[in-house]
Amino acid sequence: MPLDLSATSIELTRELCDIESVSGNEKALADEIEQALRRMPHLEVLRDGDLVVARTRLGRARRVVVAGHIDTVPVNGNLPVRFETEGGVDYLWGRGTVDMKPGVAVALKLAAELTAPAVDVTWLFYDHEEVASDLNGLARLARTRPELLAADFAILGEPTGGAVEGGCNGTMRFDVITRGRRAHSARGWMGENAIHKAAPILALLADFQPETIEVDGLAYRENLNAVLIGGGVAGNVIPDECAIHINYRFAPSRTPARAEAAMRALFEPFGEFVLRDLSPGARPGLDDPLAQEFLAAVGREAKPKYGWTDVARFSALGIPAVNFGPGDPSLAHADDERVPLEQITGCEDALRAWLG
Amino acid sequence: MPLDLSATSIELTRELCDIESVSGNEKALADEIEQALRRMPHLEVLRDGDLVVARTRLGRARRVVVAGHIDTVPVNGNLPVRFETEGGVDYLWGRGTVDMKPGVAVALKLAAELTAPAVDVTWLFYDHEEVASDLNGLARLARTRPELLAADFAILGEPTGGAVEGGCNGTMRFDVITRGRRAHSARGWMGENAIHKAAPILALLADFQPETIEVDGLAYRENLNAVLIGGGVAGNVIPDECAIHINYRFAPSRTPARAEAAMRALFEPFGEFVLRDLSPGARPGLDDPLAQEFLAAVGREAKPKYGWTDVARFSALGIPAVNFGPGDPSLAHADDERVPLEQITGCEDALRAWLG
Secondary structure (H helix, E strand, O other): OOOOOOOOHHHHHHHHHHOOOEOOOOHHHHHHHHHHHHOOOOOEEEEEOOEEEEEOOOOOOOEEEEEEEOOEOOOOOOOOOEEEEEOOEEEEEOOOOOOOHHHHHHHHHHHHHOOOOOOEEEEEEEOOOOOOHHHOHHHHHHHHOHHHHOOOEEEEOOOOOOOEEEOEOEEEEEEEEEEOEOOEHHHHHHOEOOOHHHHHHHHHHHHOOOOEEEEOOEEEEOEEEEEEEEEEOOOOEOOOEEEEEEEEEEOOOOOHHHHHHHHHHHHOOOOEEEEEEEEOOEOOOOOOHHHHHHHHHHOOOEEEOOOOOOHHHHHHOOOOEEEEOOOOHHHOOOOOOEEEHHHHHHHHHHHHHHHO | OOOOOOOOHHHHHHHHHHOOOEOOOOHHHHHHHHHHHHOOOOOEEEEEOOEEEEEOOOOOOOEEEEEEEOOEOOOOOOOOOEEEEEOOEEEEEOOOOOOOHHHHHHHHHHHHHOOOOOOEEEEEEEOOOOOOHHHOHHHHHHHHOHHHHOOOEEEEOOOOOOOEEEOEOEEEEEEEEEEOEOOEHHHHHHOEOOOHHHHHHHHHHHHOOOOEEEEOOEEEEOEEEEEEEEEEOOOOEOOOEEEEEEEEEEOOOOOHHHHHHHHHHHHOOOOEEEEEEEEOOEOOOOOOHHHHHHHHHHOOOEEEOOOOOOHHHHHHOOOOEEEEOOOOHHHOOOOOOEEEHHHHHHHHHHHHHHHO
16 A cells, blocks of 8 residues: 555654665665655655655745655564553654654655645655765765755754754764783783773773863763773783774864864874764754744754764755754664654644745 | 604694694694504503593603693784794794794604603693683593593693793683663763773773782792773764773782682772683692602703693692793793794703603
């Protein structure tokens, strides 16, 4: 049975969740979305891989992108989804119910319903968000067909608990590697213990006081954490290498180059510094008039986004962008992710009020 | 080509080294040794797993065990071995040239050659010395066929640089495990970083001042080292566990129980303490008459042994035992281990003089 975009956004969320679409396996869901949207005469529909774009061409003065990724992290006994009630709150429970099938459902429903919105809208449903950055469907489109992303403002339906979250922290991953010299551990004094040399690095991390930095009126809380550590050869050998993999989340006012320089200054005295991954943050861009209108329409104050999201890709294209979607972001990727049903309809109503 | 036990002990060392026998992979070498010894009519040969025993049955008043392990630590680009000369000294270089193929070569050569030694001799070639104690071939024999170890004195051909080394330090391995709470690393403050909690443990290890303790006239130098460390889940998750594997080498005057209590007192304030492995040391036992005769015959003074060796197993069976073998023990397990050729023939000559 094909997707019925006139169903409630709650029912549509359930249907979208039950079409399993773990990253790399989005085709079936992308096919359903494409077919459903192609039945809407007010939309121009394009397909790029497992990404689907549908847009109005009403000649409005301004254009808004509403985007969401259709993939999820791996299923872990949490499909099909189910309705449940706890503490008087009705939820939809299971993989994708937070990250981010309800945001996709709201966008699909409004794409079908709003035949004459106040602004032109580009509805964008994309693949491969939950995996390595170089596979990301939105990044692919920005490289190969950037004209399809042209807009004055963008909304990503990532889970924010119905709040408006602006910008995002940048993220960087690097290794600090200490080196020593192997020897038999019975005569440890003949070697040089690389694991012991990690002591000041871990002490520095444990004592580090991350900053909170205000950017365009929002306070971005940074943080710095060892996420992986490994070292040693065998139970009777003085270790000659220890690697600490560190993740730094930095405020969007820091450029990647400045963030990297700060980390090098901090850690290079203690070991070899190897940069692994570096993505800039996104300034919130909430001083933009369209952003102000959006905030007024949804009746919410903006909050900072901590996690890196694809708003940074719009930011890099010069398009102000915010996150706005149903679901508690701290449950994203959790095996027991679940969304309060009223957040789905709440987001739907707010978006309809603004776009309608 | 089968092993030729009439070759020089140097040539035999080279051949033994080039039959790779990293712990767990001793079979090919044990087969070679067994076949070569079975050709000697004066020896009774037995096989137990990858352990080979060959013994004379001459009805002598006294019996001596000469033992050596045939396994090595992992190869690291250092096989096949090669001859090299440096500073006017001729060496054999590569994995096993110190720990302890030359000791095995000397024993094999003399086992074949000495058809009527002054004492009965049990020649013992065993497996799994370089790994966890519960796999050790000598320990297995002590459990299952202790009568094969019966003797008045034992010599282990572990590297001592041709010196006689008495007793050995005890050794203990344990984990100290720190625990935290997972969270997405974009919101690190929601979690508790287990790797950061390892900082005081590594600082304690880096600052630790090991003791040197005199036992029966010999000075035993202790040491304490982290040998392995591991922790973390993924690049974007605050780690909830970090395990540090620590090796403590303690003087033979400390009982295992006292050594364990000292380590628990030191580390339990920082994490969960899990004992993995604990072997008592061996007091030197050099007051025994056979030990005195042996010292006189080889013309050497005794020194303390730092590394734990299987002399402690003989010590536990009430058999005085010493280490005596070619190779600088401080190069054992080093990737560039190498033995001066004259130490191989020196040990061969000394043992022949005493046994012959």
